Amino acid sequence: MEDVKPQLVKVTIDGIEVEVEPGTTILQAARKIGPAVAPPAMCYYQPLKGSGGKCRACLVRVAAGSAKDPRPMPKLVASCLTAVQDGMVVENETNPQVIDARNGIVEFLLLNHPLDCPVCDQAGECDLQNFAFDHGKVTTRYEEDRRTFEKQDIGPYIQLHMTRCILCYRCVFTADQITNKRVHGVLGRGDASEIGTYIEKAIDNDFSGNVIDVCPVGALTDKTYRFKNRVWFTKPVDAHRDCPTCSGKVTLWYRGEDVIRVTARKNEWNEVEEFICNTCRFDKKKTSDWTIEGPTKVSRSSVISANKYRADTIKPSFGQRLAAAEYKPIHDERDTSQLDIQQLPPERFAKVLPSAMEPEP
Amino acid sequence: MAIKILTEHINVPGIESFDVYRKQGGYTAVEKAIKTMTPDAIVEEVKKAGVRGRGGAGFPMGMKWSFLAKPEGVPRYLVCNADESEPGTFKDHYLMKNIPHLLIEGMIISSFALGANKSFIYVRGELMYVIHILEKAIAEAKAKGFLGKNILGSGYDLELVVQPGGGAYICGEETALLESLEGKRGNPRNKPPFPAVKGLYQSPTVVNNVESIATTAWIVNNGGDAYAAVGIGRSTGTKLISASGHINKPGVYEIELGVPVEDFIYADEWCGGIRTGHKFKALVAGGSSVPILPANLALTLANGEKRLMSYESLSDGGFATGTMLGSGGFIVFDETSCIVRNTWNFSRFYHHESCGQCSPCREGTGWMEKVLHRIEYGHGHQQDIDLLVDVSKKIEGNTICPLGDAAAWPVASAIRHFRDEFQWHIDHPSEATQPGAVYKGEMALV
Amino acid sequence: MTTETNNSAVEFTPDRLEKANEIIARYPEGKQKSALLPLLHLLQEQEGWTSPEGMDYVARMLDIQPIEVYEVATFYTMYHINPVGKHVIEYCRTGPCCLMGGEEVYSHLKQRLGIETGQTTVDGQFTLKEVECLAACGMGPVFQVREKYYMHLTNERVDEIIDELSK
Numbered sequence: 001m002e003d004v005k006p007q008l009v010k011v012t013i014d015g016i017e018v019e020v021e022p023g024t025t026i027l028q029a030a031r032k033i034g035p036a037v038a039p040p041a042m043c044y045y046q047p048l049k050g051s052g053g054k055c056r057a058c059l060v061r062v063a064a065g066s067a068k069d070p071r072p073m074p075k076l077v078a079s080c081l082t083a084v085q086d087g088m089v090v091e092n093e094t095n096p097q098v099i100d101a102r103n104g105i106v107e108f109l110l111l112n113h114p115l116d117c118p119v120c121d122q123a124g125e126c127d128l129q130n131f132a133f134d135h136g137k138v139t140t141r142y143e144e145d146r147r148t149f150e151k152q153d154i155g156p157y158i159q160l161h162m163t164r165c166i167l168c169y170r171c172v173f174t175a176d177q178i179t180n181k182r183v184h185g186v187l188g189r190g191d192a193s194e195i196g197t198y199i200e201k202a203i204d205n206d207f208s209g210n211v212i213d214v215c216p217v218g219a220l221t222d223k224t225y226r227f228k229n230r231v232w233f234t235k236p237v238d239a240h241r242d243c244p245t246c247s248g249k250v251t252l253w254y255r256g257e258d259v260i261r262v263t264a265r266k267n268e269w270n271e272v273e274e275f276i277c278n279t280c281r282f283d284k285k286k287t288s289d290w291t292i293e294g295p296t297k298v299s300r301s302s303v304i305s306a307n308k309y310r311a312d313t314i315k316p317s318f319g320q321r322l323a324a325a326e327y328k329p330i331h332d333e334r335d336t337s338q339l340d341i342q343q344l345p346p347e348r349f350a351k352v353l354p355s356a357m358e359p360e361p
Numbered sequence: 362m363a364i365k366i367l368t369e370h371i372n373v374p375g376i377e378s379f380d381v382y383r384k385q386g387g388y389t390a391v392e393k394a395i396k397t398m399t400p401d402a403i404v405e406e407v408k409k410a411g412v413r414g415r416g417g418a419g420f421p422m423g424m425k426w427s428f429l430a431k432p433e434g435v436p437r438y439l440v441c442n443a444d445e446s447e448p449g450t451f452k453d454h455y456l457m458k459n460i461p462h463l464l465i466e467g468m469i470i471s472s473f474a475l476g477a478n479k480s481f482i483y484v485r486g487e488l489m490y491v492i493h494i495l496e497k498a499i500a501e502a503k504a505k506g507f508l509g510k511n512i513l514g515s516g517y518d519l520e521l522v523v524q525p526g527g528g529a530y531i532c533g534e535e536t537a538l539l540e541s542l543e544g545k546r547g548n549p550r551n552k553p554p555f556p557a558v559k560g561l562y563q564s565p566t567v568v569n570n571v572e573s574i575a576t577t578a579w580i581v582n583n584g585g586d587a588y589a590a591v592g593i594g595r596s597t598g599t600k601l602i603s604a605s606g607h608i609n610k611p612g613v614y615e616i617e618l619g620v621p622v623e624d625f626i627y628a629d630e631w632c633g634g635i636r637t638g639h640k641f642k643a644l645v646a647g648g649s650s651v652p653i654l655p656a657n658l659a660l661t662l663a664n665g666e667k668r669l670m671s672y673e674s675l676s677d678g679g680f681a682t683g684t685m686l687g688s689g690g691f692i693v694f695d696e697t698s699c700i701v702r703n704t705w706n707f708s709r710f711y712h713h714e715s716c717g718q719c720s721p722c723r724e725g726t727g728w729m730e731k732v733l734h735r736i737e738y739g740h741g742h743q744q745d746i747d748l749l750v751d752v753s754k755k756i757e758g759n760t761i762c763p764l765g766d767a768a769a770w771p772v773a774s775a776i777r778h779f780r781d782e783f784q785w786h787i788d789h790p791s792e793a794t795q796p797g798a799v800y801k802g803e804m805a806l807v
Numbered sequence: 808m809t810t811e812t813n814n815s816a817v818e819f820t821p822d823r824l825e826k827a828n829e830i831i832a833r834y835p836e837g838k839q840k841s842a843l844l845p846l847l848h849l850l851q852e853q854e855g856w857t858s859p860e861g862m863d864y865v866a867r868m869l870d871i872q873p874i875e876v877y878e879v880a881t882f883y884t885m886y887h888i889n890p891v892g893k894h895v896i897e898y899c900r901t902g903p904c905c906l907m908g909g910e911e912v913y914s915h916l917k918q919r920l921g922i923e924t925g926q927t928t929v930d931g932q933f934t935l936k937e938v939e940c941l942a943a944c945g946m947g948p949v950f951q952v953r954e955k956y957y958m959h960l961t962n963e964r965v966d967e968i969i970d971e972l973s974k
């Protein structure tokens with residue numbers, strides 16, 4: 001029994017020790033500890049092979065490489081791709097250099113971003129909004145023209161708003177890995193790169209709609225949902241149907257009695273659990289099409305989740321974070337990663353909400 | 362007479378042909394290597410020679426070779442980096458065009474040493490005419506039994522493929538080069554894994570610069586120790602320097618490492634001095650990516666000793682007062698040059714050449730270019746200089762590949778050493794934007 | 808809404824087809840995508856530019872998706888993704904050439920041709936492009952027309968070259 005278990009390796013992240021299987025990345029090890037120490041990830045997407053390494057949002061400092069070779073790594077490393085070693089010591093939110101680098105990444109990602117959140121369908125469940133909220137500055141130092149693109153329909157269901165794209169390549173990996181024919185890709189080079197089809201083409205196959213779910217921002221949106229609603233007015237419900245093409249396990253988004261959107265189910269890191277087909281996503285919008293399972297455990301990045309507004313996950317000052325990190329191993333009750341947000345009574349939200357409004361120290 | 366390891370026969374008429382090259386002693390190294398040496402023995406000689414990668418990073422070639430993974434039943438590849446696109450560098454172009462067989466000979470020796478049966482020379486696409494020269498040389502060598510099946514009856518097979526690039530500086534970065542060679546966009550890979558483990562087609566691969574590979578013929582003929590006896594300290598051997606800018610004799614020179622920078626600039630044998638009637642203002646010693654130095658620091662170290670053309674001496678003082686040998690792109694600026702304009706020009710280059718994969722480089726290079734453009738054209742703000750320093754810091758070290766650093770260093774170093782000149786542009790925009798206007802304030806001209 | 812390109816429009820001439828097959832055979836089994844950059848050069852040599860039809864033809868030849876070809880052709884600056892004039896002048900605009908008077912000579916060239924960067928003369932003879940360092944910095948200023956390098960440029964030399972090419 002004992003010997004079939006892989007030897008676990010011990011890693012310390014922001015002062016918290018965790019044991020993981022060899023080959024685990026720093027990011028996954030940190031996620032195992034919980035949202036408070038998990039580095040932000042704008043391009044890495046666990047279900048997609050080859051993703052990660054591009055946005056540099058997840059940079060961390062390795063203060064000690066391993067027990068065998070405890071030298072620090074010379075540069076910050078992308079935690080989504082760097083495998084842990086036994087005895088590795090990682091600094092995430094506790095390192096000012098990391099915080100500073102992430103500050104820079106937010107600024108870079110926002111340089112050419114239109115900041116049109118008020119009219120963006122992704123608002124409220126956008127990874128970039130969350131990342132900017134956690135790590136950004138209030139002002140911008142950029143005063144040149146922003147890059148702009150016309151919005152573009154790629155097929156009857158999907159609209160591309162390239163101006164918002166952060167070039168995470170997730171949609172490209174998705175098309176490569178779960179559809180039989182990729183017709184869109186990254187064109188051009190440098191900051192003139194864009195997602196596109198080159199020659200006007202419809203992205204048209206059974207699984208193409210999944211690119212909407214993987215997009216961290218509002219660059220790829222569901223045309224059947226666009227501008228119908230704001231995500232915080234909707235009620236997500238898990239449901240399934242007997243689908244010949246995919247697992248048929250979805251989340252239905254209700255406004256009142258109407259299903260206004262169908263998406264794949266996502267885990268707490270906002271990653272799709274099982275990709276769904278276009279029929280489920282775009283054509284089955286009646287409650288009678290589905291067997292309802294119950295309210296969805298809301299994704300961490302959704303504004304519907306009160307998680308974002310809990311006092312203990314709100315962006316504290318660096319010093320507070322440090323204290324929190326050192327405080328945690330003894331006081332387990334601070335670990336909120338296991339809490340099922342849905343179970344909390346609504347009064348609880350109301351009570352902690354005001355603290356989110358407190359100004360930054 | 363200074364020793365010439367690569368260019369001794371380069372001016373012999375007809376040296377680009379097999380027969381003339383052979384008459385000058387060409388291909389004897391291939392004969393010696395394949396008939397009398399084991400692959401490991403060649404690796405050993407290259408290690409002893411201490412030759413450091415001539416593509417820019419200066420990593421010891423023998424050590425790189427010994428890292429090559431050798432799993433059973435998996436092909437290994439040697440890829441020659443002939444993408445030469447670093448501004449100020451034109452030595453590989455010169456070497457391949459004039460004496461193509463030297464590279465072919467080096468490729469055969471190196472491939473044999475590494476156990477590669479198919480090797481590639483990735484040449485920047487703009488040098489299509491050089492590709493034809495190389496292909497002709499390969500056909501000649503093949504006809505004489507030095508390439509193809511069963512080379513010199515030894516049972517060793519080797520095919521050489523010359524691959525054109527498509528116009529992208531980033532494909533000089535070794536993993537971008539491999540992606541490009543696989544028919545993809547030149548997006549550098551995240552490392553690890555390194556090419557020595559997973560390179561071309563996911564097989565173990567060594568990537569070396571043209572000049573590095575070309576040295577192996579001499580090393581095999583004369584021994585690693587003889588090579589190591591040339592040069593200075595850990596900067597062994599000779600180096601091809603591409604000299605350009607405001608000097609009397611621009612061109613490619615093979616120098617023994619350790620020559621004083623001053624001699625290299627002023628001796629008739631080499632650059633022949635600063636353009637007649639002008640003064641020496643600044644130097645970029647190793648291609649556009651390396652930090653720029655003002656004339657006084659280019660010639661002397663902080664301790665007053667002469668600065669030498671070697672890896673160690675050029676980097677003496679770190680980035681505070683030193684620079685790097687890099688690829689040997691030696692760009693000389695006289696007092697008529699505007700450092701702000703040149704910094705903007707280099708910055709535009711990196712902006713244009715960023716692959717766009719990672720956010721600091723994709724967005725940061727464009728931002729720096731725009732701010733520099735603003736300053737150069739008389740619209741700079743007081744906070745712009747600090748902004749540039751901060752943006753360069755936020756790029757440096759945070760990117761997938763070193764292009765981010767290469768874009769950050771020229772900006773950071775120009776501000777470090779010529780800050781007054783930037784300030785002058787901001788304070789006196791109408792003066793600074795006059796045609797041909799150059800900052801005339803205090804600086805160390807030589 | 809799909810605008811498919813006309814698949815039969817472009818084909819290599821027999822000698823280019825032979826060359827193309829020879830190129831494809833250079834790479835290990837299953838790695839024929841490696842032939843993409845050389846084949847795009849071949850296409851451009853024949854057609855003058857990498858037309859969508861031509862790229863689709865190359866995609867079929869290598870058994871890859873057309874988007875894989877478009878991604879590559881738009882990444883590398885040597886491929887003309889729009890039609891160009893008979894002679895494309897690729898002028899080096901990088902630092903070392905500028906030190907040798909590259910910017911002044913470039914102004915002259917633009918004036919002489921009466922066009923700006925990226926434009927084509929009305930007679931369709933010349934297209935002007937700015938490129939980065941061509942690895943000939945010691946011989947600057949430099950421009951390239953197809954495979955040929957023109958070096959040590961001066962205003963007079965530029966006039967001569969344009970006269971020569973206009974014939």
Ligand SMILES: Cc1cc2nc3c(=O)[nH]c(=O)nc-3n(C[C@H](O)[C@H](O)[C@H](O)COP(=O)(O)O)c2cc1C
Pocket residue numbers: 413414415416417418419420422442443444445446447530531532533534535536568569570571573574762763764767
């Ligand atoms: C942006 C960038 C451009 C590069 N360009 C070249 C180049 O044009 N030629 C070259 O030989 N090496 C170039 N290099 C260095 C290569 O990545 C690699 O280190 C080198 O080819 C290894 O060969 P060497 O060890 O023989 O120098 C470049 C590196 C970077 C980061």
Ligand code: SF4
Pocket residue numbers: 164165166167168169170171172195211214215216217219220
């Ligand atoms: S469209 Fe969305 S998923 Fe695709 S690269 Fe852009 S941000 Fe990423």
Ligand code: SF4
Pocket residue numbers: 531548549714715716717718719720722723760761762763764765
């Ligand atoms: S640093 Fe620049 S060139 Fe290198 S991978 Fe990132 S974006 Fe591409």
Ligand code: FES
Pocket residue numbers: 040041042043044052053054055056057058059078079080081
């Ligand atoms: S999530 Fe690691 S680099 Fe983007």
Ligand code: FES
Pocket residue numbers: 448449450899900901902903904905939940941942943944945947949
């Ligand atoms: S700068 Fe023009 S060729 Fe190098």
